[in-house]
Amino acid sequence: xxxxxxLVVEDLHVEFTTPKGLVEAVRGVGFTLGREKxxxxxxxxxxxxxxxxxILRLVQPPGRVxxxxxxxxxxxxxxxxxxxxxxxxxxxxxMVMQDPKFSLNPVMTVGQQITEAYRVHAQVDRREAVxxxxxxxxxxxxxxxxxxxxxxxxxxxxxxxxxVMIAMMxxxxxxxxxxxxxxxxxxxxxxxxxxxxxDDLVTERGMGLxxxxxDLNLVASFCDRVLIMYAGRIMEICDxxxxxxxxxxxxxxxxxxxxxxxxxGGADLPVLTRDPAWQEQxx
Amino acid sequence: MASEAALPESRLQNLxxxxxxxxxxxxxxxxCQRFYLGWVAFxxxxxxxxxxxxxxxxxxxxxxxxxxxxxxxTEQFLSDRLLPPSAQxxxxxxxxxxxxxxxxxxxxxxTLYIVGLVGTLVVPIGLVIGTVAGYVGGxxxxxxxxxxxxxLAFPRLILALAFVSALGPGIENAVLAIALTTWSPxxxxxxxxxxxIRNSEYIMAARLQGASGLRILYGxxxxxxxxxxxxxxxLDMAGIILTAAGLGFLGLGAQPPxxxxxxxxxxxxxxxxxxxxVATVPGIAIFVVSLGFNLLGDGxxxxxxxxxxxxx
Amino acid sequence: xxxxLVSTTAAGTGPGSSPHPFxxxxxxxxxxxxxxxxxxxxxxxVIGRVMPADPVLAIVGDRAPKDVYDATWRQLGLxxxxxxxxxxYLTRILHGEFGKSIMTTRPVLDDLIRFFPATFExxxxxxxxxxxxxxxxxxxxxxxxxxxxDHVVRILGLIGYSVPIFWLGLVSLxxxxxxxxxxxxxxxxxxxxxxxxxxxxxxxLIDSAMQAExxxxxxxxxxxxxPAAMLTTYALAYIARMTRSFMLxxxxxxxxVTARVKGLSETRVIWRHAFRNVLIQLITIIGLTYAxxxxxxxxxxxxxxxxxxxxxITNSLFNADMNAVVGGTxxxxxxxxxxxxxxxxxxxxxxxxxx
Numbered sequence: 001x002x003x004x005x006x007l008v009v010e011d012l013h014v015e016f017t018t019p020k021g022l023v024e025a026v027r028g029v030g031f032t033l034g035r036e037k038x039x040x041x042x043x044x045x046x047x048x049x050x051x052x053x054x055i056l057r058l059v060q061p062p063g064r065v066x067x068x069x070x071x072x073x074x075x076x077x078x079x080x081x082x083x084x085x086x087x088x089x090x091x092x093x094x095m096v097m098q099d100p101k102f103s104l105n106p107v108m109t110v111g112q113q114i115t116e117a118y119r120v121h122a123q124v125d126r127r128e129a130v131x132x133x134x135x136x137x138x139x140x141x142x143x144x145x146x147x148x149x150x151x152x153x154x155x156x157x158x159x160x161x162x163x164v165m166i167a168m169m170x171x172x173x174x175x176x177x178x179x180x181x182x183x184x185x186x187x188x189x190x191x192x193x194x195x196x197x198x199d200d201l202v203t204e205r206g207m208g209l210x211x212x213x214x215d216l217n218l219v220a221s222f223c224d225r226v227l228i229m230y231a232g233r234i235m236e237i238c239d240x241x242x243x244x245x246x247x248x249x250x251x252x253x254x255x256x257x258x259x260x261x262x263x264x265g266g267a268d269l270p271v272l273t274r275d276p277a278w279q280e281q282x283x
Numbered sequence: 284m285a286s287e288a289a290l291p292e293s294r295l296q297n298l299x300x301x302x303x304x305x306x307x308x309x310x311x312x313x314x315c316q317r318f319y320l321g322w323v324a325f326x327x328x329x330x331x332x333x334x335x336x337x338x339x340x341x342x343x344x345x346x347x348x349x350x351x352x353x354x355x356x357t358e359q360f361l362s363d364r365l366l367p368p369s370a371q372x373x374x375x376x377x378x379x380x381x382x383x384x385x386x387x388x389x390x391x392x393x394t395l396y397i398v399g400l401v402g403t404l405v406v407p408i409g410l411v412i413g414t415v416a417g418y419v420g421g422x423x424x425x426x427x428x429x430x431x432x433x434x435l436a437f438p439r440l441i442l443a444l445a446f447v448s449a450l451g452p453g454i455e456n457a458v459l460a461i462a463l464t465t466w467s468p469x470x471x472x473x474x475x476x477x478x479x480i481r482n483s484e485y486i487m488a489a490r491l492q493g494a495s496g497l498r499i500l501y502g503x504x505x506x507x508x509x510x511x512x513x514x515x516x517x518l519d520m521a522g523i524i525l526t527a528a529g530l531g532f533l534g535l536g537a538q539p540p541x542x543x544x545x546x547x548x549x550x551x552x553x554x555x556x557x558x559x560x561v562a563t564v565p566g567i568a569i570f571v572v573s574l575g576f577n578l579l580g581d582g583x584x585x586x587x588x589x590x591x592x593x594x595x
Numbered sequence: 596x597x598x599x600l601v602s603t604t605a606a607g608t609g610p611g612s613s614p615h616p617f618x619x620x621x622x623x624x625x626x627x628x629x630x631x632x633x634x635x636x637x638x639x640x641v642i643g644r645v646m647p648a649d650p651v652l653a654i655v656g657d658r659a660p661k662d663v664y665d666a667t668w669r670q671l672g673l674x675x676x677x678x679x680x681x682x683x684y685l686t687r688i689l690h691g692e693f694g695k696s697i698m699t700t701r702p703v704l705d706d707l708i709r710f711f712p713a714t715f716e717x718x719x720x721x722x723x724x725x726x727x728x729x730x731x732x733x734x735x736x737x738x739x740x741x742x743x744x745d746h747v748v749r750i751l752g753l754i755g756y757s758v759p760i761f762w763l764g765l766v767s768l769x770x771x772x773x774x775x776x777x778x779x780x781x782x783x784x785x786x787x788x789x790x791x792x793x794x795x796x797x798x799x800l801i802d803s804a805m806q807a808e809x810x811x812x813x814x815x816x817x818x819x820x821x822p823a824a825m826l827t828t829y830a831l832a833y834i835a836r837m838t839r840s841f842m843l844x845x846x847x848x849x850x851x852v853t854a855r856v857k858g859l860s861e862t863r864v865i866w867r868h869a870f871r872n873v874l875i876q877l878i879t880i881i882g883l884t885y886a887x888x889x890x891x892x893x894x895x896x897x898x899x900x901x902x903x904x905x906x907x908i909t910n911s912l913f914n915a916d917m918n919a920v921v922g923g924t925x926x927x928x929x930x931x932x933x934x935x936x937x938x939x940x941x942x943x944x945x946x947x948x949x950x
Contacts, residue, residue, distance in 0.1 A: 330749075432630075433635070436931065436932040437932075438886070438889070438927055438931040440894070441908065441923075441924050444924070445643075445908075448917070449917070450646055528762075529759070529894050533894070533909055552765060555773075559769055563766060566762030566763075566765070569759045569762065570762070573757035574753060574754070574757040576757075577756060578753065
């Protein structure tokens with residue numbers, strides 16, 4: 001991967017002021033993203049979701065974002081004016097959220113929401129937008145695009161809703177997709193289907209994918225590189241294929257916790273012991 | 284010397300860290316923590332604190348009324364009718380020469396009486412009906428909820444008017460009328476809470492231990508519903524006061540010579556143009572108390588459900 | 596403020612063949628309506644016939660001659676069992692027979708028809724004003740949560756919500772009529788204009804405009820300002836508060852984040868996405884406001900000598916005219932219940948999730 005990275009993050013900090021004091025969700029995170037699949041893995045509270053959202057400046061007050069560098073294609077994302085950022089949102093960088101039950105507008109039809117996503121960035125008439133929307137619905141392997149187009153989000157199953165979400169977010173043809181736990185709300189069987197769709201679309205368009213999840217196995221099998229986060233810091237970055245060579249004790253601990261189907265004997269699963277030193281040091 | 288001065292400070296610090304620790308050690312500890320955190324959030328809200336101050340002021344004024352006033356506001360001095368506010372009579376006198384300031388202060392007792400009476404009627408009725416409906420379910424639930432729905436849809440003031448017109452004016456009748464039209468939402472609330480709780484595991488455990496339905500209701504479910512009902516009551520308090528004042532204004536609430544603020548406005552109405560203070564001052568009192576309850580209620584809601592940012 | 600009449604005891608969903616959901620829901624609604632009507636009339640029956648010491652006296656007054664007394668006695672069927680009396684009462688009401696008023700010696704129903712438009716006029720204008728001012732206020736306050744605008748709106752809302760309307764009416768009369776002379780005093784219209792305009796709709800504003808009596812129109816309008824302003828204060832406070840609360844809820848939802856991610860402008864996110872979800876809930880709020888204003892106008896009408904139903908009921912009350920009081924209560928009660936149910940039904944109709 002010798003071309004310039006799409007996304008550069010350096011020393012990202014996100015903090016929230018709460019009644020209990022200042023909470024630092026992200027403490028000095030840095031990485032790059034090219035036209036590859038980058039997985040970000042961590043437990044709840046590790047700061048992985050916040051990292052994803054801060055890239056598109058979606059963190060609302062009382063949260064505060066600061067970074068040494070937060071650049072997309074060389075352009076500074078943190079400093080740019082709102083109007084410019086809006087041209088990047090959706091058009092260059094997009095995001096798929098966890099649960100379509102909540103991330104889709106309940107009082108608008110699916111079709112209305114998808115065409116809206118398209119017409120924000122493209123000056124086309126309605127008919128063209130509808131045509132494109134139906135095309136997109138087919139691309140995410142929805143068998144009856146006409147019916148789904150006129151349906152309301154609550155009428156769709158979880159898997160279908162998530163596919164609609166993907167269609168909606170990919171219709172403006174962005175370069176980078178941030179997927180924030182895209183399969184966590186789905187049944188296991190549906191998870192694989194949706195992942196396959198995501199994989200195909202991202203690969204054929206040559207996009208960069210940031211896949212945020214708590215499922216280490218899933219990320220390892222799906223992504224090119226894996227980033228392990230804990231307590232707002234990065235513990236380790238490594239190739240997905242070489243995950244079992246990981247060196248950081250936290251990563252090793254996580255790997256050891258994963259049940260193996262062919263494990264020897266009746267040994268208990270080890271419990272991860274947290275070293276308080278990890279709170280202080282990251283990459 | 285130095286160690287003595289350090290002692291109380293460290294004790295305070297100990298208390299604070301005990302209250303803020305992340306892992307409570309007992310039920311009592313957890314409760315204290317919740318209360319303290321709620322109190323901190325509440326205290327940070329200046330609006331809510333003002334409300335609390337007003338209500339505390341109301342209760343204190345009612346309690347020590349004899350200490351704050353000259354007479355009890357019912358003595359008539361017909362030679363001193365309709366005097367404007369002065370050093371002697373801070374709010375002036377009314378058409379029967381009674382000191383208005385005195386009547387306002389003693390009126391706090393009337394207000395508290397009305398509010399307290401409505402509360403003691405409404406909360407038990409709502410709780411009982413709601414919890415029974417929610418716990419027993421089935422046709423009992425259906426019947427009770429239909430019954431509740433009927434009262435839910437009644438216009439409060441008009442019904443109170445009709446009620447009082449049949450029974451005759453008087454503070455107890457007014458209270459009864461208000462209570463009749465106010466209890467429904469509490470039954471609804473209690474029922475909703477009961478339904479949420481009734482299938483939880485500790486209720487099942489209690490049942491396995493042989494607790495009868497009644498015991499479960501009184502011992503477990505009702506205490507849990509009480510807090511939300513009381514909070515709802517605080518929020519409704521202002522409306523109850525305004526309705527009671529409205530009834531008083533129409534002459535249907537507390538009867539003379541009781542210093543009820545609504546009735547005072549009504550009698551002062553005839554002199555509005557020239558002696559405006561007789562009707563105006565009691566209204567300010569009603570406004571302040573009503574505002575106090577609203578502020579308090581808002582603050583409570585902010586503390587308990589911060590995301591909503593203070594709803595109605 | 597009244598509660599929304601949400602029937603949580605909705606039609607049970609059983610397995611196997613069940614009637615079409617819309618029919619089932621309509622039937623459920625009709626049943627609840629009927630039940631509420633019966634409940635309302637039962638209570639007014641108790642108030643009118645059972646509570647007074649001598650119900651006949653309450654109806655005919657204490658100066659009625661003996662034959663009128665006896666006739667009414669027979670008419671009420673007071674020797675019959677209570678349930679039968681109630682049945683007579685109920686059937687009479689369904690025919691619109693509320694008896695005669697002592698005060699006006701006309702049938703109560705006629706009186707009510709005569710006085711209703713004035714109340715209706717007030718409540719309608721106040722609700723409209725409350726909506727058109729209150730809703731934007733609430734939205735702006737929610738969007739700028741925590742900032743000055745938000746605090747101002749919240750405080751104004753709290754004040755409007757806590758102030759006793761009848762007192763505010765008196766004070767505003769004092770200031771704007773007595774001291775400043777900007778607005779006319781109590782009453783719906785100046786005495787010498789009364790009766791000039793033909794009451795086709797009963798709404799002076801509409802009637803005078805239709806007949807091009809512009810002087811009367813202007814006079815009526817200036818009389819409307821203060822009482823409508825009083826009711827608007829309350830409506831506005833309530834609507835702004837609820838709108839703000841609903842908006843805050845919606846602005847915290849994930850789909851709002853989705854809308855921003857798509858690159859939509861903040862204005863579009865607020866109005867086309869968040870507000871659209873609020874609109875549905877506002878239907879119920881507006882219905883509740885209207886119903887509340889109908890009954891709240893009782894006090895305003897007393898202060899401003901506004902010839903509406905509220906004043907009719909209170910005057911009848913002071914004259915111990917039970918027929919009129921009960922009749923008025925039933926009619927207002929029915930309107931109240933009806934509006935609540937209508938807004939509830941409308942809500943379910945408009946919300947795609949409820950269909």
